[in-house]
Amino acid sequence: MTAVTLPAPRRAEGIGARVVRALLIGIAVSFLALLLLAPLGAILAQALERGVQVYLDSFADSDTRAAIRLTLLTAAIAVPVNTIFGVCAAWAIARFEFRGKSLLITLIDLPFAVSPVIAGLVFVLLFGSHGWFGAWLLERDISIIFALPGIVLATTFVTFPYVARELIPLMQQQGSEEEVAAITLGARPWTVFARITLPKIRWGLLYGVILCNARAMGEFGAVSVVSGHIRGLTTTMPLHVEILYNEYNFVAAFAVASLLALLAMLTLVAKSLVEWRMGSGRT
């Protein structure tokens, strides 16, 4: 064996490493600026192009107001429904062993895998006038497609993984020993859920709800297929933006878009707050 003298590893990064680091950060930041910040800026710039008054006036339009109302209403239905579904599904998956468990997990992920347009088409196929239940619904004068129920259904379908996906790993990691302890202390099932489980998962649940809400308000594809774009009746905010834009009403389009962007920013802030709470809450 010949002794080989290796150069001592340097504690500080070499000049090369520093260059690489700066380069990577630079790429990431400029990418973000180009793809996220620039459009955001453009939205605001466009919306305010003709002054604040015109910007505010665009919200006075009754169709725009209807779109905002519809979006809020849809989210107000879809988010609670998905919250309840998500908690139930996560509870079942994290706490019990049963046949078809992995199938259920796969099904929960389905909306992530399927294109939203296809999700919308599925509902048209089912409930549209030529769909499976179309004739039956027509007889009873119930409209689902091109009406509120269809929009809510499509939104719920697209957003249903968010809460469950957030809770499953959290509940699996936390285990159920505290719940078992509560039972031995004489608590009834509802008490166990309300006093033990819910406080344990509250931050994860909130996080899931925020994501779910953001998607519910912003969903375009699936809703676009089932809505029918009836102005003032079945257009949600994203759809309304498209309509206004196609009509060359740029200020109004970008004003509504800025509202959506604002919602997204609020979501981001809330999400970061919750993440920070979740992090500090863990011991």
Next chain:
Amino acid sequence: MSISLDQVTKRYQDLPVVNDVSLEVEAGEFLVLLGPSGSGKSTLLRAIAGLIDIDHGRIALHGRDVTRTSAREREIGFVFQHYALFRHMTVADNIEFALRVRRVRAAERVARRKELLQLVALEGMDSRLPSELSGGQQQRVAVARALAHRPRVLLMDEPFGALDAKIREELRRTIRQIQRDLGMTTILVTHDQEEAFALADRIGVMHQGRLLECGRPDDLYARPASRFVATFLGAANLLLGYRRGEHVHFAAPAHAAGPPDEVVAVLRPEETELVPVGKTPATPVGRGTVEEVQFGGAVERVRVRLSDRTARSASGADGAGALLDVTRTLADKRAFPVAPGAEVAVGARRVHVLPTPITSFTVLATAAGIAGQLCRTPLLEALSSRMQARIFEAEPASGTVPPGLPVIPTGPGALAAARWQLEHGARQLLCLPPGAELPGRVVIHVQDPAARSSTFLVASSLLRHLHAEAVYLALRDASASESGRTSGMRDLLDARSAAMSRHGLDLRTELRLGDPRSELQAELALQPRSLLVIGVGPSLDALDRLVQPALEGPTELPVLVVRAELLEHAGGG
């Protein structure tokens, strides 16, 4: 009785994790369930708490059958290994939880909480969160929380498992103190024998789902009944000994009339003494060489390899002679210092003999190569490793009956060989077909009532180590009159109750009418992997009549023949 368990069985995917456990715990008693991990002790504890359902048996708390009662209504206190405190609640809210769900008034709750915090020496910690407490403090809170609703039974699942040694001992004392003061019936589960000794009024040792033995710590330590308890509870050297009158000798006896009365002897390391070669200890064990000397503070631990031909280890193969662990006091050490390599004489201050019917297996080779083949059968390998019993090989046709349980191959000539062994003093005999598998079913038939008790003793010892269904078979001639049938039924019932009460054997019973030989064949043919345990009288004529087909074909099966003890025969009817 405060807690009463009756034949509790819990299966997971058909494998029993708690197997036929019956146990009574008196009011105010501190029982420790001790066993290695996977022995079913935690499962049993959770079954008592009602956290898991049992498949068979009954659980009663204070005379009330709670087998189907939910955990919430059993009024027990449960302490978990990892505390299971409610992380988002303060110490005060944790302790008051059980009172809150019972809608106890606030003033009363606060009073009880103060009382409990004082009990566990945590006054003033009310408003802390669990995350702000040390592990030991958290477990104290958990104990206080479990006691808040004044349960009549306290169950603890490895409560000190997650704590370091010093805190563990301190908390152990606190818990023992609280248990005494409150007179609380308590079951604690642990794998730590030191903990068991320190806390228990009574220790129950569990292994592979069964409650092997239960007794006062000192009794269990001094007089274990099985190899497992002897070696799990403290350290033990297991040696094969030979009983002659009152005494136990360790050297294999010279040729004498009949086989020697072999026993498994327990030698505790601290009851083993070393003396210089030339001096004779009170109960000599043999001579050996010191292999290892370890300084252990207050004691010295010495490992001695016994020279061959003095004493043989009862468990495991140890080629060059048995290894003995010896613990010596410093006074012993000063009186007779030893160093590795030194020749010493080993003696026993106290020897305990295990009441186990199967001490060792000796494979008798009737033809070249067959002995090795029998040793490697799955059945014998499993029995040997599970019972911790050794397998010896004897010279072909040495013309003597070996000590322990002789093993011969089935096939042509097996009947004569079996007969010869049993006539010349063998009390039991195992006949194995080459490649004998583990049986799925054990058929027990007692041909001579005189052999019943020894047959059950051997069968229960065997069944403890096999996951097999046990069937007790009675055979009556078809020509038997009504009274013959009645006596057959009575025989079955008697046998079943004797098996249950004396040996803890749960048997299925079967009565067959017809030609005994063909009926026995038919019963054995029901399951291809059967093992026959048959008790025969001194005349051995049952061998030819009943067992011949199983021994010599066409349907060769593993057969364990148990011969009636002469004494038993004289006394029994």
